Amino acid sequence: PRSSVNKVIKEVLPHLRVANNSRELILNCCTEFIMLLSSHSNEICEKKNKKTILPEHVIEALRELGFGDYVPEVNDVLSNFKSEISSRKRGNKKLDKLGISEEELLRQQQELFAQARQQHYEAELAQHNAALAAAAAANNASVGEIPAATLSGVQQSPAEQTGADEDDDDYDT
Numbered sequence: 148p149r150s151s152v153n154k155v156i157k158e159v160l161p162h163l164r165v166a167n168n169s170r171e172l173i174l175n176c177c178t179e180f181i182m183l184l185s186s187h188s189n190e191i192c193e194k195k196n197k198k199t200i201l202p203e204h205v206i207e208a209l210r211e212l213g214f215g216d217y218v219p220e221v222n223d224v225l226s227n228f229k230s231e232i233s234s235r236k237r238g239n240k241k242l243d244k245l246g247i248s249e250e251e252l253l254r255q256q257q258e259l260f261a262q263a264r265q266q267h268y269e270a271e272l273a274q275h276n277a278a279l280a281a282a283a284a285a286n287n288a289s290v291g292e293i294p295a296a297t298l299s300g301v302q303q304s305p306a307e308q309t310g311a312d313e314d315d316d317d318y319d320t
Contacts, residue, residue, distance in 0.1 A: 152177055184208055 152174045156165055165173075185200075187208040192200045202225050206218055245252075 149174055183212065187212055 149170075153170065156170065156173065184205065188200045188204045191204045191207050191211075192198075195204070197204070206221055209215065209218055209221065
């Protein structure tokens with residue numbers, strides 16, 4: 148891509164101005180080189196009865212095309228790439244930077260879930276109680292007074308509603 152070539156030009160030649168037609172020529176040369184290297188690497192790959200172009204095929208193509216002087220640099224880039232990939236596989240960088248074990252993070256997550264469940268339960272309970280109070284108030288306004296125990300959702304026995312106590316029958320006054 149053009150932006151990548153421009154970035155490389157600025158990194159390699161930071162104090163030099165490059166004309167647009169020169170940038171275009173460099174871009175075309177890069178494209179042609181990549182196509183040549185890719186097709187030659189593919190030929191080497193096919194000769195070895197492989198279906199995937201491996202780094203070894205590209206390095207061999209560089210040597211065969213007369214760019215053997217670049218092989219040590221390519222090998223350095225390849226080893227840096229492999230070490231970066233292996234460090235990615237070893238673990239999440241963000242997790243490593245936290246300094247907290249995965250088990251501790253899992254415990255904290257479970258604790259947060261429990262707190263959220265409790266808050267949700269309390270909110271639903273408050274909403275339910277508010278709905279009961281509103282219904283009782285509406286009934287109270289239209290029928291008359293409703294016993295306090297009914298407002299809290301507890302059903303009273305007929306003796307309790309009249310004010311008589313069931314145990315009063317056992318005592319003579």
